[in-house]
Amino acid sequence: MSTADTPKRSMRTPLGRVRNLGAAHSGTSDFWRQRLTAVAMVLLMIPVLVIIMMLLGRNQAGAKQILGSLPVAIIMLLFIIASAWHMKIGMQVVIEDYVHNEKLKLVSIMANNFFSIAVALASIYAILQLSSGV
Amino acid sequence: MALSIVHRATGIALYVGTLLLVWWLVAAASGPAAYANVQAFTGSIIGRLIVFGYTWALMHHMLSGIRHFVWDLGYGFKANEREALTWGAAIGGIVLTVLIWIIAYMIGGGR
Ligand code: HEM
Ligand code: HEM
Secondary structure (H helix, E strand, O other): OOHHHOHHHOOOOHHHHHOOOOOOOOOOOHHHHHHHHHHHHHHHHHHHHHHHHHHOOOOHHHHHHHHOOHHHHHHHHHHHHHHHHHHHHHHHHHHHHHOOOHHHHHHHHHHHHHHHHHHHHHHHHHHHHHHHOO | OHHHHHHHHHHHHHHHHHHHHHHHHHHHHHOHHHHHHHHHHHHOHHHHHHHHHHHHHHHHHHHHHHHHHHHHOOOOOOHHHHHHHHHHHHHHHHHHHHHHHHHHHHHHHOO
16 A cells, blocks of 8 residues: 555655655655656646547547647647656556566566656657647 | 555556557547547447546546645545545546536537
């Protein structure tokens, strides 16, 4: 179970644990980055939903025109970067919880990194291509 | 806590579901034929169910994640507060999903 769920273990709140770690007080943790990317996605959720609504029922030419416009492309890029990063950290936590064989754990974590990076790169490439109109 | 495992399960479902996002974006970038393929899939019953499921997973996971933020900040640990947060996320996720799909059908169906 996640640390956030088990306050009994420590008197410090999870935020208390990461406070002062920033700005070179010994580096920030994946914990912090997972929160950072999650907050980013919450902030981006309404614009992203609006974009999806705009795309519904349109053909490729229409979708291309919308996805290729600068504000839409930027919002999509931000959302994709945040989610790919967030899901990579999240899945690593899940793997560390369930996979106890050291070699299998290593392979799983590697596969997780490859998958997340591939998802991010393919999406980013597609959006950039739509934006530059090639 | 039962809902924590749902948070985890939806997180994993969202992880796998990014494949659909990639397929869709790459198809939009590749051309009309590829895009029509995606639309044929998302327009099918199975496709609709998957996208509906994805919407719910996203909405539930988001609200449940916000619940985690409340705990991260050190609030909401009392038994009744935990209950309220948990039910709020569970019901809110369903309500948001249905709302979004009503709007989506009003807009998408009109085109
Ligand atoms: C929309 C806003 C989102 C919020 C607010 C959010 C919030 C969170 C939080 C707070 C956690 C940590 C939970 C813990 O400490 O146990 C988490 C875990 C996770 N999230 Fe998200 N998330 C969001 C979107 C996403 C998306 C889009 C994906 C996948 C593409 C995703 C995948 C995951 C995964 C795989 C985990 C790990 C699950 C676990 O450790 O049990 N999340 N999320
Ligand atoms: C979170 C809110 C979302 C809602 C409410 C939603 C709703 C819908 C609906 C109602 C349609 C059918 C539209 C039509 O054919 O007229 C649709 C199509 C589609 N959705 Fe979503 N969706 C959401 C998120 C996503 C996500 C995250 C993805 C990618 C992983 C996605 C991918 C698609 C694709 C590829 C189509 C086909 C495009 C089209 O038919 O015009 N959707 N969506």
